[in-house]
Amino acid sequence: MNHLQLIVDDMDTSVRFYRDILGLRLVRTRDKSNYPTQRRGFNMLKNYFFDMGNGGLLSLVQIEKAEGRAEDTEPAVTGSWLWPGGRVARQPRKMDHLAFDVETHEEIVWFRDHLIEHGVEVTDIIVREHEYFVESVYFYDPNGIPLEIATFDRGNPRWEDFDPGLWFWDTDPVPAVRGE
Incomplete structure (x- = not known):
């Protein structure tokens, strides 16, 4: 990016x-x-x-x-x-959200605690074990812009047997994905 x-x-x-x-x-x-x-x-x-x-x-x-x-x-x-x-x-708009990347689960924990210490309302840590995706916390900046801190935590043993095909769930993908 x-x-x-x-x-x-x-x-x-x-x-x-x-x-x-x-x-x-x-x-x-x-x-x-x-x-x-x-x-x-x-x-x-x-x-x-x-x-x-x-x-x-x-x-x-x-x-x-x-x-x-x-x-x-x-x-x-x-x-x-x-x-x-x-x-x-004529008038600019805001985007959906921005996700900041960190390396490990421990860093997510640290950021969540850090945000709370500074009075920022933040979600619980969302772990997506069943889909081998990111762990995240969500919160807003002072302007109401939605933010996320996320990690793939590649050091987690769950990645050892990861099959990238598991991320393609759409049973009827759009034509560009089907090669049309």
Whole structure:
């Protein structure tokens, strides 16, 4: 992954959460003076980037009046070369969720305890033993963005006899998967 961008309501609160609680390293900051993307109806106020490891970045962008629907587009005032048809969303939207990877079950336990210590409501650890998939905890950042911390915990003995075919459960896969 190159980067994932999340829309946030309060950059300061978000930085404190992603840097101080989740432990991501801040690697770049921008504001509207060096990122001029004023479009009708909203302005980019701040754009901060965090290192997520393995070359991936998490981009947080604070946008004035950030709300809208996917079909709401308009001609781009700036950066039209970035978007198909030169059209951009009138109002940006949030994505479903972001899952941060850790190596082991023990790290999931540590993060869950750490989040609770900082007043973050978090789920129990969800273990998917029957499907050989991730173990996870789910929670929200201060903007209400859904987050997950997950591990495959490849050191767990359950992976010794793992059959990758077990992950293909769809009995009627889409044409692209069927080779059509």
